[in-house]
Amino acid sequence: MGLNLTRKILSAHLVSGKMEVGNSISIRIDHTLTQDATGTMAYLEFERLGLDRVKAEKAISYADHNMLQADFRNQDDHKYLESIAKRFGIYYSRPGNGICHQVNLERFDVPGKTLIGSDSHTPTGGGIGMISIGAGGLDVALAMAGEPYTIKMPKIVNIHLKGELQAFVSAKDVALYLLSKYGVKGGRGRVFEYTGEGLKTLNVPQRATITNMGTEMGLTTSIFPSDKITLDFLKKQNREKDWIELGADQDATYDEVFEVDLSEIEPMVAKPHSPGNIAPISEVEGQSVDQVIIGSCTNSSYTDLVTVAKMLDGKKIAENISAGLLPGSRQILTHLSEEGWIKSFVKAGVRILESACGPCIGMGFAPGSNEISVRTFNRNFLGRSGTKSASVFLTSPEVAAACMLIGKFTDPRKLGIKPFTIKLPKKFIIDDSMIIPPLPIEEAQNIKIVKGPNIKPLPLKNTLPDKLNGEVLIKVGEDITTDHIMPAGAQILPFRSNIPEISKFVFRVIDEKFYDRAMAKHGGFIVAGENYGQGSSREHAAIAPSYLGVKAVIVKSFSRIHLANLINFGIVPLEFKNKADYDTIDQGDKFEIDVTNLNKQPVKMKNFTKDKEYELVHTFTKNQVAILKEGGKLQFVKKHNKGE
Numbered sequence: 001m002g003l004n005l006t007r008k009i010l011s012a013h014l015v016s017g018k019m020e021v022g023n024s025i026s027i028r029i030d031h032t033l034t035q036d037a038t039g040t041m042a043y044l045e046f047e048r049l050g051l052d053r054v055k056a057e058k059a060i061s062y063a064d065h066n067m068l069q070a071d072f073r074n075q076d077d078h079k080y081l082e083s084i085a086k087r088f089g090i091y092y093s094r095p096g097n098g099i100c101h102q103v104n105l106e107r108f109d110v111p112g113k114t115l116i117g118s119d120s121h122t123p124t125g126g127g128i129g130m131i132s133i134g135a136g137g138l139d140v141a142l143a144m145a146g147e148p149y150t151i152k153m154p155k156i157v158n159i160h161l162k163g164e165l166q167a168f169v170s171a172k173d174v175a176l177y178l179l180s181k182y183g184v185k186g187g188r189g190r191v192f193e194y195t196g197e198g199l200k201t202l203n204v205p206q207r208a209t210i211t212n213m214g215t216e217m218g219l220t221t222s223i224f225p226s227d228k229i230t231l232d233f234l235k236k237q238n239r240e241k242d243w244i245e246l247g248a249d250q251d252a253t254y255d256e257v258f259e260v261d262l263s264e265i266e267p268m269v270a271k272p273h274s275p276g277n278i279a280p281i282s283e284v285e286g287q288s289v290d291q292v293i294i295g296s297c298t299n300s301s302y303t304d305l306v307t308v309a310k311m312l313d314g315k316k317i318a319e320n321i322s323a324g325l326l327p328g329s330r331q332i333l334t335h336l337s338e339e340g341w342i343k344s345f346v347k348a349g350v351r352i353l354e355s356a357c358g359p360c361i362g363m364g365f366a367p368g369s370n371e372i373s374v375r376t377f378n379r380n381f382l383g384r385s386g387t388k389s390a391s392v393f394l395t396s397p398e399v400a401a402a403c404m405l406i407g408k409f410t411d412p413r414k415l416g417i418k419p420f421t422i423k424l425p426k427k428f429i430i431d432d433s434m435i436i437p438p439l440p441i442e443e444a445q446n447i448k449i450v451k452g453p454n455i456k457p458l459p460l461k462n463t464l465p466d467k468l469n470g471e472v473l474i475k476v477g478e479d480i481t482t483d484h485i486m487p488a489g490a491q492i493l494p495f496r497s498n499i500p501e502i503s504k505f506v507f508r509v510i511d512e513k514f515y516d517r518a519m520a521k522h523g524g525f526i527v528a529g530e531n532y533g534q535g536s537s538r539e540h541a542a543i544a545p546s547y548l549g550v551k552a553v554i555v556k557s558f559s560r561i562h563l564a565n566l567i568n569f570g571i572v573p574l575e576f577k578n579k580a581d582y583d584t585i586d587q588g589d590k591f592e593i594d595v596t597n598l599n600k601q602p603v604k605m606k607n608f609t610k611d612k613e614y615e616l617v618h619t620f621t622k623n624q625v626a627i628l629k630e631g632g633k634l635q636f637v638k639k640h641n642k643g644e
């Protein structure tokens with residue numbers, strides 16, 4: 001029986017565990033990636049491991065999120081990251097060099113290798129044929145220390161592509177189409193592996209747009225084969241030596257198969273406030289738009305931006321529109337400027353922003369009150385733009401360009417523009433001068449780590465008591481994102497390296513009193529519905545509640561990365577055995593959970609307020625139980641001198 005590509009790469013990296021769906025497996029990690037919003041914490045954790053140098057083959061640190069330097073904090077963080085990189089043998093991509101996933105694709109990703117990154121969109125690397133997975137900062141710190149990474153063996157779904165996309169329909173629409181079929185939970189426990197005739201119609205950055213947004217379905221990752229198209233991309237990046245041909249065997253088997261006819265896909269939008277809230281463009285056509293922004297790690301490749309430039313060329317944006325452009329990397333920005341495309345944007349009236357995440361993470365360009373914003377990004381969670389009353393729609397660059405020109409939601413196929421194809425340049429302009437390579441070990445040892453006053457030590461939990469007592473601090477609903485739990489944005493991101501300060505913002509978008517209540521009650525419990533913690537990999541969504549005394553989170557189900565982060569920071573994540581029990585609980589109910597022996601299931605929970613008893617379950621490995629007992633993974637690793 002033939003092997004699929006995912007199994008091939010996983011088995012070549014397997015350290016322990018049986019590759020049977022649902023089993024815990026540990027894999028060797030070749031590359032790691034961090035960015036500045038999660039990186040400071042990851043490196044504070046790495047420092048605690050007491051190593052002299054990273055052990056991963058390649059570790060790369062990016063400065064791309066915390067770019068709004070409204071005071072000293074973000075710049076201090078960047079100085080810290082730069083000094084850490086120099087001290088421990090890490091590549092450092094300086095501010096202005098671009099968004100981590102875009103730059104990694106251009107300069108670092110290698111087919112057949114494994115990558116984990118402290119950012120949920122790390123699967124962007126799947127576009128080049130790499131197993132790349134998003135993880136919490138501590139798991140990335142441990143991978144830098146040479147420890148394997150543990151996942152549950154996912155189901156491998158063959159997404160079989162046939163046909164070709166229509167003009168003005170693009171890779172983003174494929175991602176939105178899949179979201180319309182799978183929703184924001186349907187990908188959990190799965191990897192999407194792309195095959196079929198349709199592959200040959202998609203270049204590497206277009207493939208990466210699709211793997212990037214697999215995150216929004218809860219996928220462990222997504223992967224395309226490494227074929228002649230991959231070789232072409234790597235050649236243009238002067239990296240053909242990194243290419244190997246890699247794909248599924250002819251007779252490969254899969255756990256599930258899903259056919260996609262590319263020619264049937266239409267331009268689509270994700271409506272507020274979820275990337276899973278998909279509609280065809282026809283549903284919103286004609287509605288007025290206030291703001292349009294092109295960019296993010298999903299849609300800021302050369303192909304995307306030149307397509308928009310061509311659509312705008314010689315025209316003006318509508319009077320009611322405020323428009324922005326964020327080139328994904330310095331490489332792309334250099335192309336836009338040298339090939340003259342920047343002129344098309346500027347003349348059309350588009351504001352040129354820097355190569356960074358920017359408004360995607362609420363760093364500037366917030367919409368006005370009740371405004372409609374159209375963005376080529378991957379997330380439109382409530383409040384993420386910085387304006388709670390705004391309605392954010394996610395679209396392809398083509399739809400966004402049409403909205404810029406007309407001022408209303410517009411189907412780009414109806415603009416009357418003659419269809420065209422954008423080819424990648426013959427050679428990309430290569431200039432790695434904004435990437436500081438690792439220093440030789442002798443030099444590295446003399447580097448002094450620079451820590452500004454906002455960088456505070458990481459608070460850690462004590463060992464787990466036998467009984468957890470307290471009250472329900474908050475009861476929330478379905479699909480709660482880490483943007484609800486630990487919001488980002490210009491005001492909050494500068495505190496990513498200061499847990500006591502950032503903790504004040506926990507649940508701020510849905511409940512302004514949460515912090516005061518948690519402090520007054522000395523912690524307690526969180527109760528939630530399905531898919532709790534979807535979205536970002538930010539471990540602050542676990543560390544900050546842990547700092548506020550949250551002892552356990554009881555839900556109908558979790559999202560993968562957040563579940564791991566809760567365990568890593570000593571919050572016990574438990575699921576209702578009987579989901580209907582959720583309905584019997586209210587905020588303020590007093591609980592007691594017996595966690596004396598977590599290896600034994602079900603776990604018993606008493607609700608003193610309602611005089612009820614509940615049964616709770618989990619999927620912890622023995623190691624994870626031991627981690628929880630120690631109060632978290634760092635304490636566990638220090639004690640046993642090993643990872644999971």
Ligand code: MIC
Nearest residue numbers: 037038119120121536537538
């Ligand atoms: C995001 O898109 O939400 C982020 C910001 O890139 C996060 C990481 C973070 O919160 O720092 C992610 O996707 O993991």
Ligand code: SF4
Nearest residue numbers: 121296297357360361
């Ligand atoms: Fe940056 Fe947005 Fe991509 Fe997250 S989703 S890495 S904030 S561009």
